Amino acid sequence: DEQAVSGGEMTIIAGSDIKSWDPAITSGTFPGGPMDQLDAVYGFLVYVDLEGKVQGGMAESLTSDDAVVWTLKLRPEVKFTDGTPYDAEAVAYNWKRTANPDTLAPAQPFVSSWIDGVKIVDPLTIEITLPTANRNFGSTLAQSAPFVGSPAALEAAGSDKAAIKPVGAGAFLFESWDQGISLSFKRNPDYWDQPRPYLDTLKFAIIPETNSRISTVVQGGATMMAGYPYQFGANAEAPGVATHEIPIPGLYRAYFNQKAGTFTDHRAREAFYHAIDPGRLMQAYTQVEGYVIPTNYFTQASPFYDPTYTLPTYDPAKAQELFNELAADGKPFKMKLVTYTNSDLKRLSSYVQQVLSAYENVEVELELVDQAMLKPQCQTQVNFDLCVDGGVLVANGAEPIISNLLKTGGVDNWGQYSSEAMDGFLAAANATMDETEVKAAYANVQKVVAEDLPLYIFGSETRFLLLRDNTGGIVPSNGGILQKQYLYVCEDACAAE
Amino acid sequence: MTDIGNMPAFKPGPNAKLGDIVRHAMPWSSKLKLPGATPFEMLAAIFLVLLVLVALLVDFVPGLVSPKLPYGDFSQLPEWSLNGLLGTDDIGRSIFSRVLHGARTSMMIVAISTTIALVSGLLLGMLAGYYRGIFERGVDLFANALAAMPSTLVVLAFVAVTGPSVVTIIVVLGIFDIGTYARVAKAGVISQSNRDYVLAARAMGATDGRILLKEILPNLIPALTAVMPTLMAGLIITEGSLSFLGYGIPAPAPSWGGMIASSTDLLSRFPVLIVGPVLAIVLTVYAFNTIGDYLAQRLNNRERES
Amino acid sequence: MLNSAMPYLRAISTRLLTGILVFLLVTFSATALSSLAPGSAAQLILGDYATPEQIAALNAQYGYDLPIWQRYLSWLGDLLRGDLGVTLFSQQPILGVVLERAAVTFEIAFLAMAVSLIGIPVAMYTASHPNKLTDKIMRSVSTVLLAVPTFVIVVLFSYLFAMVLRWFPATGWAKLTENPVANLWYVALPVLCLSLHQTAYLYRVARNEFVATLQEDYIAVARARGLPLSYILFNHALRPAMPQILTVMGLSLTYMLAGSFVVESYFAVPGIGWTILSAVKSHDIPLVQAILSLTVVIFVIVFMLVDLGYALIDPRVKVS
Amino acid sequence: MSSDIEPNDDMILEVRNLSVSFSRGGKQMKAVDDVSFTVAAGETLGLVGESGSGKTTIGRAILRLLPDANTKAEGDVRYKKTYLNTLSNADMRHMRDRLQMIFQDPLSSFNPRRNVEDIVAEGLVIQGRPASERKSRVEAALSAVGFDPASVAGRRPHQFSGGQCQRIAIARSLAVEPELIVCDEPVASLDVSVQAQVINLLQDIRESRNLALIFISHDLAVVKNVSDRVAVLYMGRIVEIGTGPQIYERPAHPYTRTLLEAVPVVDATHKIEPDGKRTVMPSRNRPEGGCAFRSRCPRASEVCAQNVPTLQPAPRGQMVACHHPHDEPAPGMAA
Amino acid sequence: MDATLASQPVLSCTAMTCEMDSVSGPLQILQDINFSLDTRRALGIVGESGAGKSMLIKAIMGIAPRGLRTIGKIELDGQDLSSLKPKQRAKLIGRKVGIVFQNPMSSLNPFVQIGRQIEEAGCIHLGLSKTEARARSIELLSFVGIPDPEDCYDYYPHQFSGGMKQRIMIAAALICQPDVLIADEATTALDVTVQKEVLDLLQTIQTERQMSMILVSHNLGVVAGRTDEILVLYGGNVVEYGPTSEVFRNPRHRYTEALLSAMPAMDQPAHTRLRTIPGQPPNLANRPTGCPFAPRCASAQAKCHEVMPAMAPGVHPGHRFACHFPLAEIARPASSDSAHVE
Numbered sequence A: 001d002e003q004a005v006s007g008g009e010m011t012i013i014a015g016s017d018i019k020s021w022d023p024a025i026t027s028g029t030f031p032g033g034p035m036d037q038l039d040a041v042y043g044f045l046v047y048v049d050l051e052g053k054v055q056g057g058m059a060e061s062l063t064s065d066d067a068v069v070w071t072l073k074l075r076p077e078v079k080f081t082d083g084t085p086y087d088a089e090a091v092a093y094n095w096k097r098t099a100n101p102d103t104l105a106p107a108q109p110f111v112s113s114w115i116d117g118v119k120i121v122d123p124l125t126i127e128i129t130l131p132t133a134n135r136n137f138g139s140t141l142a143q144s145a146p147f148v149g150s151p152a153a154l155e156a157a158g159s160d161k162a163a164i165k166p167v168g169a170g171a172f173l174f175e176s177w178d179q180g181i182s183l184s185f186k187r188n189p190d191y192w193d194q195p196r197p198y199l200d201t202l203k204f205a206i207i208p209e210t211n212s213r214i215s216t217v218v219q220g221g222a223t224m225m226a227g228y229p230y231q232f233g234a235n236a237e238a239p240g241v242a243t244h245e246i247p248i249p250g251l252y253r254a255y256f257n258q259k260a261g262t263f264t265d266h267r268a269r270e271a272f273y274h275a276i277d278p279g280r281l282m283q284a285y286t287q288v289e290g291y292v293i294p295t296n297y298f299t300q301a302s303p304f305y306d307p308t309y310t311l312p313t314y315d316p317a318k319a320q321e322l323f324n325e326l327a328a329d330g331k332p333f334k335m336k337l338v339t340y341t342n343s344d345l346k347r348l349s350s351y352v353q354q355v356l357s358a359y360e361n362v363e364v365e366l367e368l369v370d371q372a373m374l375k376p377q378c379q380t381q382v383n384f385d386l387c388v389d390g391g392v393l394v395a396n397g398a399e400p401i402i403s404n405l406l407k408t409g410g411v412d413n414w415g416q417y418s419s420e421a422m423d424g425f426l427a428a429a430n431a432t433m434d435e436t437e438v439k440a441a442y443a444n445v446q447k448v449v450a451e452d453l454p455l456y457i458f459g460s461e462t463r464f465l466l467l468r469d470n471t472g473g474i475v476p477s478n479g480g481i482l483q484k485q486y487l488y489v490c491e492d493a494c495a496a497e
Numbered sequence B: 001m002t003d004i005g006n007m008p009a010f011k012p013g014p015n016a017k018l019g020d021i022v023r024h025a026m027p028w029s030s031k032l033k034l035p036g037a038t039p040f041e042m043l044a045a046i047f048l049v050l051l052v053l054v055a056l057l058v059d060f061v062p063g064l065v066s067p068k069l070p071y072g073d074f075s076q077l078p079e080w081s082l083n084g085l086l087g088t089d090d091i092g093r094s095i096f097s098r099v100l101h102g103a104r105t106s107m108m109i110v111a112i113s114t115t116i117a118l119v120s121g122l123l124l125g126m127l128a129g130y131y132r133g134i135f136e137r138g139v140d141l142f143a144n145a146l147a148a149m150p151s152t153l154v155v156l157a158f159v160a161v162t163g164p165s166v167v168t169i170i171v172v173l174g175i176f177d178i179g180t181y182a183r184v185a186k187a188g189v190i191s192q193s194n195r196d197y198v199l200a201a202r203a204m205g206a207t208d209g210r211i212l213l214k215e216i217l218p219n220l221i222p223a224l225t226a227v228m229p230t231l232m233a234g235l236i237i238t239e240g241s242l243s244f245l246g247y248g249i250p251a252p253a254p255s256w257g258g259m260i261a262s263s264t265d266l267l268s269r270f271p272v273l274i275v276g277p278v279l280a281i282v283l284t285v286y287a288f289n290t291i292g293d294y295l296a297q298r299l300n301n302r303e304r305e306s
Numbered sequence C: 001m002l003n004s005a006m007p008y009l010r011a012i013s014t015r016l017l018t019g020i021l022v023f024l025l026v027t028f029s030a031t032a033l034s035s036l037a038p039g040s041a042a043q044l045i046l047g048d049y050a051t052p053e054q055i056a057a058l059n060a061q062y063g064y065d066l067p068i069w070q071r072y073l074s075w076l077g078d079l080l081r082g083d084l085g086v087t088l089f090s091q092q093p094i095l096g097v098v099l100e101r102a103a104v105t106f107e108i109a110f111l112a113m114a115v116s117l118i119g120i121p122v123a124m125y126t127a128s129h130p131n132k133l134t135d136k137i138m139r140s141v142s143t144v145l146l147a148v149p150t151f152v153i154v155v156l157f158s159y160l161f162a163m164v165l166r167w168f169p170a171t172g173w174a175k176l177t178e179n180p181v182a183n184l185w186y187v188a189l190p191v192l193c194l195s196l197h198q199t200a201y202l203y204r205v206a207r208n209e210f211v212a213t214l215q216e217d218y219i220a221v222a223r224a225r226g227l228p229l230s231y232i233l234f235n236h237a238l239r240p241a242m243p244q245i246l247t248v249m250g251l252s253l254t255y256m257l258a259g260s261f262v263v264e265s266y267f268a269v270p271g272i273g274w275t276i277l278s279a280v281k282s283h284d285i286p287l288v289q290a291i292l293s294l295t296v297v298i299f300v301i302v303f304m305l306v307d308l309g310y311a312l313i314d315p316r317v318k319v320s
Numbered sequence D: 001m002s003s004d005i006e007p008n009d010d011m012i013l014e015v016r017n018l019s020v021s022f023s024r025g026g027k028q029m030k031a032v033d034d035v036s037f038t039v040a041a042g043e044t045l046g047l048v049g050e051s052g053s054g055k056t057t058i059g060r061a062i063l064r065l066l067p068d069a070n071t072k073a074e075g076d077v078r079y080k081k082t083y084l085n086t087l088s089n090a091d092m093r094h095m096r097d098r099l100q101m102i103f104q105d106p107l108s109s110f111n112p113r114r115n116v117e118d119i120v121a122e123g124l125v126i127q128g129r130p131a132s133e134r135k136s137r138v139e140a141a142l143s144a145v146g147f148d149p150a151s152v153a154g155r156r157p158h159q160f161s162g163g164q165c166q167r168i169a170i171a172r173s174l175a176v177e178p179e180l181i182v183c184d185e186p187v188a189s190l191d192v193s194v195q196a197q198v199i200n201l202l203q204d205i206r207e208s209r210n211l212a213l214i215f216i217s218h219d220l221a222v223v224k225n226v227s228d229r230v231a232v233l234y235m236g237r238i239v240e241i242g243t244g245p246q247i248y249e250r251p252a253h254p255y256t257r258t259l260l261e262a263v264p265v266v267d268a269t270h271k272i273e274p275d276g277k278r279t280v281m282p283s284r285n286r287p288e289g290g291c292a293f294r295s296r297c298p299r300a301s302e303v304c305a306q307n308v309p310t311l312q313p314a315p316r317g318q319m320v321a322c323h324h325p326h327d328e329p330a331p332g333m334a335a
Numbered sequence E: 001m002d003a004t005l006a007s008q009p010v011l012s013c014t015a016m017t018c019e020m021d022s023v024s025g026p027l028q029i030l031q032d033i034n035f036s037l038d039t040r041r042a043l044g045i046v047g048e049s050g051a052g053k054s055m056l057i058k059a060i061m062g063i064a065p066r067g068l069r070t071i072g073k074i075e076l077d078g079q080d081l082s083s084l085k086p087k088q089r090a091k092l093i094g095r096k097v098g099i100v101f102q103n104p105m106s107s108l109n110p111f112v113q114i115g116r117q118i119e120e121a122g123c124i125h126l127g128l129s130k131t132e133a134r135a136r137s138i139e140l141l142s143f144v145g146i147p148d149p150e151d152c153y154d155y156y157p158h159q160f161s162g163g164m165k166q167r168i169m170i171a172a173a174l175i176c177q178p179d180v181l182i183a184d185e186a187t188t189a190l191d192v193t194v195q196k197e198v199l200d201l202l203q204t205i206q207t208e209r210q211m212s213m214i215l216v217s218h219n220l221g222v223v224a225g226r227t228d229e230i231l232v233l234y235g236g237n238v239v240e241y242g243p244t245s246e247v248f249r250n251p252r253h254r255y256t257e258a259l260l261s262a263m264p265a266m267d268q269p270a271h272t273r274l275r276t277i278p279g280q281p282p283n284l285a286n287r288p289t290g291c292p293f294a295p296r297c298a299s300a301q302a303k304c305h306e307v308m309p310a311m312a313p314g315v316h317p318g319h320r321f322a323c324h325f326p327l328a329e330i331a332r333p334a335s336s337d338s339a340h341v342e
Ligand SMILES: Nc1ncnc2c1ncn2[C@@H]1O[C@H](COP(=O)(O)OP(=O)(O)OP(=O)(O)O)[C@@H](O)[C@H]1O
Pocket: D022, D023, D024, D029, D031, D049, D050, D051, D052, D053, D054, D055, D056, D057, D058, D067, D070, D218
């Protein structure tokens, strides 16, 4: 940060456009995703750093001694760009709004569970009393409701989401949005943390084609894109280009539909695990050899990793046996794999189809939908047997993602998995601040995962950025989203590792 | 497949013409009757014949692996063997086998869409050309509306409605060609109607139906066959574009456009693997266009002579 | 003079009438189709956590629950009032968005068209020396070019010129009005990709047309008068060949407008091709409708211009 | 005005007050204007006139072969006891084996995809004759026009020369055994050497079968050779009608005389003195009202501009529509 | 032959043969053509369709279709055309020869104003300036009898009738003040009355401007009273060549005679049987060895089928014909109207 200079412009490549400026509606953790764009305007109230610790962003701190009562301290003199103060009232207003079911916020169940315990102590202090202890309250808040918009602007828009104007207190001011093409922001001169932000202009360019994105960065047409080394290939070594690892392991996973269809039968899920060699699957997916395959929800890098409980391994003979058994029971293995039309995912699903089709008594159908239609189809309609979501799910610090995935009714629990034991262990892990108890609870979680096979977990990877080598101030938050106020253009190749 | 090793030696001299070489290498090709065709046109015709044969008989090619099952490792470079000739694709299937099976997919779409378009276009065009008036206006309007809509986009929209399906693609592509066939048929009927033989048939007491079906229809065939290959080439391109965009033939059925799309992402790492499907689509379109030109030229000549 | 203008007026008005019918047909089909598509704008706006009731409510608010013909009529009504609405997410006025992006597509299409015009003099030369070496070469080259689908050209060119050689930018756009030099740089690859096919096509049509024209009696007469070949080509063959060339140019222009989405989305050029593609995906139906309408309007205008061109070129044409 | 032409049962064909107009781009164009004539059995009526005078239109109107779309035909056409103009399409179809037509361009009057027997047999097929009868009648018709049926079998029209094609066309008409044939410039596209064959053939057939012919031609020499009576058309109207000798030896209408004068004669004994006035004849557009020919007529007077002349008996017995008919021999003709 | 100035031919062909390749072997389209056209004389070329009339003209003009090989000598104004480079040759012919083609509808470029079409050859060959050219074309337009030539200058061909177009073609042919005017079936597509006007015009111009003229027609009547010499072509061969009056009055070749008697005449009564010529013109790819007319000739003998007759002189000077058994010379008074007496 020493050599940070003011001025300049950066362009972050996004894969798709945002749908609205509603700060309550956030999802995705990948750079270029909607959260990334909202961050520019609203700024993180609190965020999770690379170590998994909750840090203050727009707020000064969020702390608790007992995991039940949490204190949020705001910074003085922070103002929204419409001049209204970024104070306790504003934060509480945003939370209330999120808790209102009409807002349709994904974080509604989470926020509404403690909204009654919110107490404004003074304009810069809020005290939150949770109904039960939650040691992960801070990180969950950072992941699912980190943005605070100007109450005046939100009020003005009323119920019409499309009419919400982006008025935050973040590092940048919304300048223009060309739907489907680009978004442009300019420096917020009244940002609280002067001399930040350094950049005069921040842009998001929407480029759907992976190859085009890579070439664009290589040629200097944009500053950065998120991706994986297998996609970059030799381009990572191109002059003027650097890669930057965001060292938070993520999981590749697919959802088994446990409400209806083939995978309601445990044998089918087990057979699926046995039938496919995950190493080959990852190689098919990324065209790169040598992935370490996770043996359970937590990878070796995680402090909660427990080698005792492992997921079933590749065993084609066993798989065939189970497939035959299922067929004999009159429940032949017939599955529909749903994913979206991305070439990597196409490859992955084709590979799954190809491998499974080689077994007897197996039928596999593929359905590739538009990216935007994946969630509705998998989450809302639950119309799949196996649903593959693209990219990796950041699994640092377990929560809130693990609960979202595995808890009964969790927002990311697309497969409708439900287990009392699992719910209990997850709650236990949250309820204590004691590390050994947490570890024990998560060991049990891994045991249940290995037994129940709620998800198909087949790979893990860290995310990379392909960026211009003169990009400075890379401060990832929440597992990948760069905090825009730190970004600056440096004179030399400061990003090269 | 003919064994190349058993062919009698033939050394093309410096003055050997391409046609001689072709005729020598493929003796049966001289049975292909294309009066006045250049060697390129002969080659194109042979290629198309081969393509149709491949589409029909690809399952019986000895030694050819399934296009849906793995053959080798992922993204293997080409090697000197039947299945590895063009390398393997990103999940290890034989590209050569997929290219050959892709021919079946393309040919099937071309054949069915063309049949749909030809039959309906002919019907509409004949009515429009013979009865003129309101029929003609209606058909013109229909053809114009089709021309004013980007076909690929409409197929995309339909695919969005019905989900990716071969039937949708075939039907929509077929519908889009109706306009052209109708136009050609209409123009043909109008120009034939100006010939005295139609009048002569009327003078003999022929009914409209007889005149249309027995007198005019046979004379529309040359013009229709002349536009057909070009339209077929267009179908192949459109189908390729759709599959390329991911809205075409559902996986794992092999299609050239889909193969190009999947090699595109890995282009910077395995550029050779795109060669097979690209060559397949380019050569096929080339052959169709060449035959189309040949037929159109012959039609022109015939019209000029008469 | 009024008398001589009357037939034109009539021809144009019949064209317009057909155009309006085509317009109604196309836009109505678009409404019908979009209402059949799964998912909805409401779904996308409300996000993934909306309940079906909420979605239904928002659909009702937008009027997406009405029968097709009612939706269509209300859209038509809005259109007549000059109100195209705003884009679904960014709330930009649709008219402005569409015009701005159409300008981009137009620039590319026109430049591609302009580049392809070199096909005409080449065609003139080869047609006047038929079956000579150049003619044969040009014919083969053009047939090969015509056989390469645009999406293949796009993939190969962007790989070669943007990734390997890095001569041209892989994606992006600069407005002509703001930075003409950068604009040229950005426009180069898309134009190249579009014009290759175009040039080959125009060349072929022009060549065949010139060959046919050169067989006309009046060309024989001109030759018998001892007029030089170049004089005959420019003064006697060019104009008669123009109507056909013009038709093809008109067709190609609409083809390029419609077929631009592969090129535009690959090069991330903010034109209508890419816009309509993403609008279809994100169910921004008002935007889709607006672009389709524009396409039809352009189609009609282009063909009216082509007709007018006929009338200017061919003195015999009075009424179509 | 034609009421003086009584219905006459000797006449197998009677055309009465026939008018045909075409609409083109909203405008009405009268191609045939109030034409009446009759044809007796076995008689040949020649129709002559310049291009566009309505010869073909009359021929087609009789046979109801005009396009329906933009055409309006009025007047009666009586064939024997049947009024053709009021027949239903189906009934007209039954009349077609008695009324036939031969076209100017024989090749284009054949479907190029048919072979010769099919072409000749077509009328019989349409009339629903059994195959055996068809075969013999086709052979008979082909022999009648001088072909050896076996040697032409299976050949396509384009394998024949123009004269042969025209003979096939005649065979096609004869196969249905018609009583009247409208010949629309049947020899115009033929060389002199072949033209003679076709004319002779038509004459022979006419005699042997007592055929009535309407023979359309712009070649006055040919018309003279084949016709018993001749009607001269000018801009859709009959300006003169009478027997061959009447018309050719003492043409009464100035237009007929102009036509006769213009016929190139095979006579090289003296060089033709060219007409020194080189101004073009005034426009051939129809003048408003009055006699259509008056703009080209050396005898035109006031009355010609006011009254449309009607057909009146001329001194030599023919009918002429002229206010100032001639009564002297044709130029170059001995009295 | 002594080369006196008076009998210097403007245009002559010596032993000219034209050949072309076809699928069925080489075609002898024209064989051994000899003729010469003197100044101020009119030559008629007659023959059936396909006899080679147009090809002869095209070969002379150098606009024959691709692949046609011309052997023999063509001299224009004493200059051997084959010794010239194509461009020079085209220029020379363009200046010295004016040509009017058969179809007035298609011989004028429908896209170009007629004034331009008339004057362009003048601008190019004579280097006329724009104003000069315009003045001269207007003058020519009125010379060929087009009313309002000033206005017509800017009209397009479709605004004229067939006869007018043919007059415009004549005007265009005259722009360089050529020595020879060639009319290839210039009146075939016209109505009889218009044909007469155009023929009269051609003849008047020829005499007024002291040009030579070639009148090509398949209609013997067209050339009959309007030419000095006549050349009868049959299957690409000259079968008879001589003074027009001689040939018509006393045709010696049996083809010429058959042609004449096949024509229906105005002085015959109705229903007169016409004389016919059986058979068809020779197939150029497969010519008979002997006289080309022998297969159709009523008086053909064995010799006719074997030996090709050479051109032999007749009684009248300049009258030549290629027949082994020519018709007898009939003695008749040279000038008489007896042809019209029945
Ligand atoms: N189907 C039609 N529609 C419109 N006008 C027509 C039609 N047929 C003929 N005419 C017009 O009617 C007039 C008479 O035509 P018709 O063909 O009867 O003349 P014709 O005497 O046979 O001439 P030609 O000698 O050229 O054959 C012409 O002016 C022609 O343009």
